[in-house]
Amino acid sequence: MTVEIANIVGSGDLGVELDVEPLEADLSTPYSEYDPSNYHGLYVRLEENGPLITVYRSGKYIITGCASMESLHETNEEFLGMLADLGVTEEDTQTGFTVENVVCTAMLDELVSLNALAIGLGLEVTEYEPEQFPGLVYRPEEIGAVLLVFANGKMVITGAKDTETAESAYEYFQSKVQELV
Known part of the structure; x- marks a missing residue:
């Protein structure tokens, strides 16, 4: 699998305060x-159903909804180019743009008993309260990600800064499960 x-999700800082109301009026995008x-943020989509950019008065912004690193960086570059064309920022503005979170999904090869998994993995690194949430939350210190595991074998991997970390988290979890069976 x-x-x-x-x-x-990525974020950056334009380094200038923005008057977001006139900025919205100046943008020629399919959605703003x-x-x-x-809400105090300006929502912008550069293409219909594309990634969402949330821009704040402080000049900070967040891009969500990208399906690849390439899409994230392209959206960022296009957004910065649009702001430079409007005279809001300089052409070569450095924003310190960083990837904040890579959310991935995966599937285990089998159904899992979440109660047994919580005990086997260790109660100090798992949270499983089926009355509150139907999945097991696994936070191992060894990896830079959090895994949400469901009884049907579906998994959500979140908190990773890159796809390699998410893949490593999945492999790490698979090896832990194999040790338990």
Whole structure:
């Protein structure tokens, strides 16, 4: 089974304060929304159903909804180019853009008993309260990710900074499960 990317989140800082209301009016994108009575960020999509960019008055911004690293970086570059064209930023503005979270999905080869898994993996690194949440939360210190495991074998891997970490987390978990059976 392969690990598949579900969402990648990145963030940056333009280094300038923004007046987001006029910025929304100046943008020529398929979607933009600024409603300060609802939320203080400006939502922007550069293409219909594309990644969502949330821009804040502080100049910080977050890009969500990318299915690949390439898409994340392309969206960032296009967004920065658009702001430079509007005169909001300089052409070569350094934003310190970083990947914040890579969310992936995977599937185990078998159904799992979450109660047995919680005990086998260790109660100090697992959370399983089926009355609160139907999955087991696994937070091993050895890997830079958190795994959500469901009884049907589906998994969500979150908190990774890159796809390699997510894949390593999956392989690590698979090896732990094999040790328990």
